[in-house]
Amino acid sequence: MSLVIEGLSKQYTKSIQALKHISLTVSDGESIGIVGESGSGKSTLARILLGLEPYKEGSVTYKGKLIVPKNRSSLRAYRKSVQMIFQDSTSTLNPKLPIWKSLLEPLDNYKEFSPSFLEQGLTKLEKAEKLLEIVGLDKEMFSRYPVELSGGQKQRVSIARAISLEPSLLVCDEPTASLDMTIQVQILQLLKELQRKTNMTILFISHDIRAVAYLCERMIVLKEGLMVDEFKMADIYHSDRHPYTKALIKAASID
């Protein structure tokens, strides 16, 4: 039991309750998808998991430790093992830094840490090159600036940054939503391959049930802050599926 969410509710204002009594357990190495239409509470859940958003009701524990929002010292260790990829990598990458510097930022923040997939004694540039290689980017990219990269390339850089600390949990909030279909598929393939290699837990958030069905072993469905369905991917077409899940499947024409 890696990540345990119990009775989590989030109220922004009197009239906006973004999450309603969410309970969910995610095992180590599992890939779990969270699906729901815009406004269903997905990003709120992601931010709470990262310790970025306060909440009053319920609890979130990771590997037995309670995640206390906005508590710097308790979050530091957690932030290393839990990384996040956002929809728009433009906001994650500093436009003034060449790619190689952005790539090495997380490792620079944890100087005592050396990822197992990098040999000892590499120079900074060699580390950046190796990270680019892992996410399938040509090494000539490393002196470029974010503005000189396509959306898919920037997302690969964000993924490289996130995995450089060898997180045990990777939270992806609509990481492919702004990309063309073929690029989306490539990014999903990359995530799948990285997950297989590293055995990290992936929590993949999307409004696109097809993307989740491709990547994840299990899916939960959020509707207006409520978790209305939860199932293993093999049971996606089971008659027990919630009507809302069935509607999502039908709309995506994968039925």
Ligand SMILES: Nc1ncnc2c1ncn2[C@@H]1O[C@H](COP(=O)(O)OP(=O)(O)O)[C@@H](O)[C@H]1O
């Ligand atoms: N900072 C905020 N203040 C007030 N309401 C918010 C805030 N962030 C999100 N909301 C509201 O909470 C609900 C869930 O939003 P969000 O978690 O972003 O959903 P999703 O990511 O599924 O689109 C929506 O009704 C949204 O308008």
Ligand SMILES: [Mg+2]
């Ligand atoms: Mg969102």
